[in-house]
Amino acid sequence: MNRATSFLASGEVSSPTISSAILRELILSSDLTFLMEAHDGLSAAIAERAGFKGLWASGLSISSVLGYRDASEASWTQIVDIVERIVDATNIPVLVDGDSGFGNFNNARIVARKLEQRGAAGLCLEDKQFPKTNSFVGDRHALADIDEFSGRLKAVKDTTGPGFVLVARIEAMIAGHGIDEAIVRADAYAEAGADAILIHSRKPVADEILAFAKEWNNKLPVVIVPTKYYKTPVSAYRDARISTVIWANHTMRAAIAGMRHICDRIHAEQSVAAIEDEIAGFDELFRLMAYDELAKAEEQYLPKQTA
Structure with missing residues (x-):
């Protein structure tokens, strides 16, 4: 039974605080966590019924079902509205793909506050300039200045409740940089208050992801999105002490x-x-x-x- 019908049946709904606590526990758990993509209430309900303990509200998938490209074409208000439907359709926490925050620190903190009000358990921001382009499209991936992006993260932490989960997504490897740049950024984002680091790659093998995880040495939980390196066995992620795997677009692609x-x-x-x-x-x-x-x-x- 989903959150909306749970409310109707029992008069109680899990609060955003409880959802955030559950998501935080999943990400901090010593067991490998899997989050499943959702792009509307129906896909969310299906993922929960399949047994997933948490959801990823995918920017790519939500943009696609709205008829937009994943290039900051959908507005943040449209994203927030759909996230509300995802939250209401389930009893499991939702981590939202917030792209680059839809602007500067002010836009990012407004989006975070609205998402928290609608019941999201956490937000992931990627360190790109606005507007952003999907990481698997073309080679134009301008990274944000480290200090400026750190300001976005700090603004979100100062605006949301203490339990709200903030994941900093590093696009250095997508933009053609190496592990050293990714580590520098991860250190800065940890200092800015991020709760976890999402390290992204579009290579068909997980070598650079696993190398980052080894170098990072679990200073914060590491989240990955193995869309391109899907042949890597899950045991490799466990051995590398990866925190969370996101299946980021698969229900949308299956629907297509x-x-x-x-x-x-x-x-x-x-x-x-x-x-x-x-x-x-x-x-x-x-x-x-x-x-x-x-x-x-x-x-x-x-x-x-x-x-």
Whole structure:
């Protein structure tokens, strides 16, 4: 049962403070944590039902379902609104991909405050200039000045509650720099108050990620996004004492593949008879959306029908 229906059923909803505490515990845990991408309430509910203990509100995925490119085209207000739907659809904490903060320190702290008000458990900011471009697109990835980005992090920490989780995402390797630059930035961001470091790479192997983790020596928890180096065994992350793995875009990409396949079939066959067994049934949809809770609530709150 999701947070919205839990409230309806019991009168209680997990507070943002509790969600942040759970997310912090997951990231600080000695066990490897996995966060699953969500881009709306439905994908969030599916991920929770699959067993994930936390969610990643992906900037790429949210932008894509809104019809925008992941290039700071979607506004922060649109992102915040969708995060609210993700939070309301589940009982697990949500770490939000906040891109580069949608501007300077002032924009970043406004976004963080609004996200915390809507129930997000934490925020991840990447050290790029605004507007940003997706890390896997092209070679124009201008990094923010270290001191200026540290100011963004400090502003977020000073604006949000003490439990709100702040992850600093380092794009040095995406921009073509080496591990030394990434370590310098990680040290500065730790000093600025970050709770964890997300180190990003677009290479097909995890060598530079694992080298960073060894050099960093777990000064703060390390978060990774193995979208490109997906063939690396998870045991390598455990051996490197990686804190958290984010599966950052997979439900959105799966939805694209599924919808494309079904649309092509229906267009070609001019019928849905042959594909009905390949798509989710209404029973599954209604379970995900807790229609049973609505039926119980109707019995409780609506007047009894008379013949």
